Amino acid sequence: MVATNQTSLQPASFLLLGMEGLEDLHTWLSIPFCLMYVATLLGNFALLFVIVTERSLHEPMYLFLAMLAVADLILSSSTVPKALSIFWSLSNEMSFHACLTQMFFTHFSFIVESTVLLAMAFDRYVAICNPLQYATVFTHSVIMKIGVAAIARSFCVMFPTIFLLQRLLYCGHSIMPHTYCEHMAIARLACSDISVNIWYGFATTLLCPGLDVVLIGVSYSLILRAVFRLSSKEAQVKAVGTCSSHACVILMFYVPAFFSFFTLRFGHNVPHHVHILLANLYVLLPPMLNPIVYSVKNKLIREKVSQILFRTRKLW
Numbered sequence: 001m002v003a004t005n006q007t008s009l010q011p012a013s014f015l016l017l018g019m020e021g022l023e024d025l026h027t028w029l030s031i032p033f034c035l036m037y038v039a040t041l042l043g044n045f046a047l048l049f050v051i052v053t054e055r056s057l058h059e060p061m062y063l064f065l066a067m068l069a070v071a072d073l074i075l076s077s078s079t080v081p082k083a084l085s086i087f088w089s090l091s092n093e094m095s096f097h098a099c100l101t102q103m104f105f106t107h108f109s110f111i112v113e114s115t116v117l118l119a120m121a122f123d124r125y126v127a128i129c130n131p132l133q134y135a136t137v138f139t140h141s142v143i144m145k146i147g148v149a150a151i152a153r154s155f156c157v158m159f160p161t162i163f164l165l166q167r168l169l170y171c172g173h174s175i176m177p178h179t180y181c182e183h184m185a186i187a188r189l190a191c192s193d194i195s196v197n198i199w200y201g202f203a204t205t206l207l208c209p210g211l212d213v214v215l216i217g218v219s220y221s222l223i224l225r226a227v228f229r230l231s232s233k234e235a236q237v238k239a240v241g242t243c244s245s246h247a248c249v250i251l252m253f254y255v256p257a258f259f260s261f262f263t264l265r266f267g268h269n270v271p272h273h274v275h276i277l278l279a280n281l282y283v284l285l286p287p288m289l290n291p292i293v294y295s296v297k298n299k300l301i302r303e304k305v306s307q308i309l310f311r312t313r314k315l316w
Helices: 002-009 022-051 060-077 080-087 096-129 131-135 140-166 183-187 196-230 233-264 272-297 299-315
Strands: 013-016 093-095
Touching: 013 096, 022 060, 022 080, 022 272, 022 299, 060 096, 060 140, 060 272, 080 272, 093 096, 096 131, 096 140, 096 183, 096 196, 096 233, 096 272, 140 183, 140 196, 140 272, 183 196, 196 233, 233 272, 272 299
Parallel strands: none
Antiparallel strands: 013 093
């Protein structure tokens, strides 16, 4: 009797179906997934290497970029390898505890990245609106504390979801129409009441990335007001240029994520495979594009990458 209760409480494993309804296209879908993941690894590792090895880049903005690159690597590496395994018919099974671990690190890295983007918005606000105080506000110790705070915040938000999922009865339901494990995808397999999971997920979304978006919007409103008060047109263009790459990254990160979140909860007429595509979009697209955007937009990073590539060619 004990064994039966334990089995119904926690299934031994989940069977992930991938893109349900698009099974015939799995091999073709794996091609852009694989290429985007390789580009993510190369771009973010290259960005990290440049920032770590070049002492001139040990400045607040670039240290935040390094944090962003680490979060991007965790976010994509938590999900894409398993998705490729499903697409290539290597393995579509995942143990219950492995599924919870994947869920934790996927959402954990997302919240860390959201927190870092908020810190970067504040960094740009101080740099443009209070440039004389910038060096005293953003010291290395402050940046380290921000990094620790981002990790602590994400851990405190995501750790309870493990217990919220473990307490549910699954009644033998173990087939998940998804490419990776996420909080609500697991909870919807339960045969018991999941209202606590729904409300906790909704509250944490509003109070973490939702609140971050509001504060980022406030920061940029103050930045734009300060920029338009500048007398020099050249100074205005320069100030907007320093924020343009960050604004692009914010749009790439939040738009797919919130679109996926609200479509999953309120878009009942949207086909299920569209939900899954959207859920994969926000773990694939921003990690791949972030290093590209910053390399193109930031002259100093572009120069350092060019110098390293030139040295490598000389060695060969």
